[in-house]
Amino acid sequence: MFTNNFNNFILNTDSYKTSHWLQYPPNTEYVSSYIEARGGNNSFENVLFFGLQAYIKEYLSKPITQSDIDEAKTIFSAHGVPFNEAGWQRLIDKHQGYLPLRIQAVPEGMVIPTGQVLCQVVNTDPEFFWLTSYIETSLLRAIWYPSTVASLSYYCKQLIKAGLEKSADNLDSLPFKLHDFGARGVSSYESSALGGLAHLVNFLGTDTLSAIVAGNRWYGMSEEMSAFSIPAAEHSTMTAWGREYEADAYANMLSQFGEAGKTFAVVSDSYDLWKAIDNIWGGELKEQVKNTGGTLVIRPDSGDPIKVVREALQRLAAKFGTTLNTKGYKILPSYIRLIQGDGINPTSIQKILDAVTSAGFSTENITFGMGGGLLQQINRDTLGWAMKTSSARVDGYWRDVYKDPITSVSKRSKRGRLALVHHQGSYMTVREDELAEQNNILQDVFLNGELLIDDDLTTIRERTKH
Structure with a gap:
């Protein structure tokens, strides 16, 4: 039996x-x-x-x-x-x-x-x-x-590191440049724990909570916390306000999470990404964005990642301005950044990095998020x-x-x-x-x-x- x-x-x-x-x-x-x-x-x-x-x-x-x-x-x-x-x-x-x-x-x-x-x-x-x-x-x-996950994550880290070495004044932001979004895209809870933890060998950013549990269980941490995340919007929380109240949904994010020294992310392509950047973030809510004291991270979630990231940076630069770092690359104000989490893999990361720097922008301006491509789109x-x-x-x-x-x-x-x-x-x-x-x-x-x-x-x- x-x-x-x-x-x-x-x-x-x-x-x-x-x-x-x-x-x-x-x-x-x-x-x-x-x-x-x-x-x-x-x-x-x-x-x-x-x-x-x-x-x-x-x-x-x-x-x-x-x-x-x-x-x-x-x-x-x-x-x-x-x-x-x-x-x-x-x-x-x-x-x-x-x-x-x-x-x-x-x-x-x-x-x-x-x-x-x-x-x-x-x-x-x-x-x-x-x-x-x-x-x-x-x-x-x-x-x-x-x-294999750790090797893939490590390889991506070397790509991003090279981008920062080329276009940034330092590598301080590197540990947070690739965020794990893969928990829902894997075959099991144990896979998310093992794969997510493997990613944390290289980076400090994750939304895969099971990886933190796994780290404590199998690799007793000497730090209090092995990885970090931030408050972030999803399409359901933004579209629940209705299309005509999109600006109110964004204003609520600023009100709820816009504190000094804090970072939060808002998906902004539920309807029209370019209108969201030009008319809402860079228009109606511009002063609130500038005065939060924290950092707003805008997240596109559709389209050709290479083209979308480049154009988003250009539109943000037109609305918020930029400064030049010591290597001559443009940096957005510290209160606004971009994260690309759709269609990310080693090939697209390199293409995005090339497009960003070719347009004169520092790699400092962008962070990547990786889901199934990190934890699931691999095999033996x-x-x-x-x-x-x-x-x-x-x-x-x-x-x-x-x-x-x-x-x-x-x-x-x-x-x-x-x-x-x-x-x-x-x-x-x-x-x-x-x-x-x-x-x-x-x-x-x-x-x-x-x-x-x-x-x-x-x-x-x-x-x-x-």
Whole structure:
């Protein structure tokens, strides 16, 4: 009878994995596998590693129980696949239900070129050689998704940083230049938590509250708050006033949130964005905007992002004026800015930045918001993630294990027990038995049920800067 226990780790795998303990060579003792981002069909040359600690705390810190085994036995029997009941029972009897595994990985937050080993797993008890591959489904998923979001966010940060270096006097605003709007666009609450938290490795702005909860749960914060947001309007709150009272809706926003030192955002394209900028914000409400003491952030939400952002800045400049920074680029008054949250991805970010600076405006004037493009429009192939067995000890001898398909060179896998080393200003994967005096960047993170490294988000954020 099913217990509906959604947290049964034995069931956190693919069906075909349940038969693999019967498929290894006789007298197999140890199986060693690694995870890498092989690289995808995109411009990402680097991967920002993130998410392993969350997985270990959430899934590997709890022991397998008798009820887990009983439930798995019932389900697998009905499902039509074998079940290694004796093996899991032995796990409880010998290891109190904790997995006899050693997991090594690069420190979270490190930025590593694609194609290099990032994580390595091997069993520590020869009776459980089958465990290494069994956890592939959950472990790979736990790493590829947050690491891909973190890598995408990091890539966008480099684009925006270059824009600021070109057109702004400093980089003070960079941590808030890409805001996460993705919570509603992902497949689950856990996805929003993991993806949103991965974004916060690079930035401080989010509307994904689950990311803050996740940060506190899995990466104990050393700061009081890991991310920030502002009051903001949506179309329903603006259009509820009616088209003829659009100015009143905006005036209410100024009245409710226009305080000294405060920032708030107002979506302004419910009807006619250009009328809103020229006649309402820059006309009827101009003096109120100037005198709030805070900052109004106008948000377009439709049209061609490149054209809309450029024209919006030009119209705002005509109504509110600009000053020139030391690099000769125009800056709107500090009380008014622009955020573009529609149609944002790495390609559009770069095009918008180019259009903005070509028009003579500093990147300081604009912030970006990213939703599904940040947290959902990625998959395992975005960076070519894979977990492969590379070595096994059989009858007391280690042997290389690899695939080398003649039909796909890109799927050729690595061989042997692996290590990652510094090499000519970058990183390179080598065999562990060829390390010699080189330092292995892979660190022991998990051993036989125990988390060995517990980093906070602040530490991880600092690593991205090196």
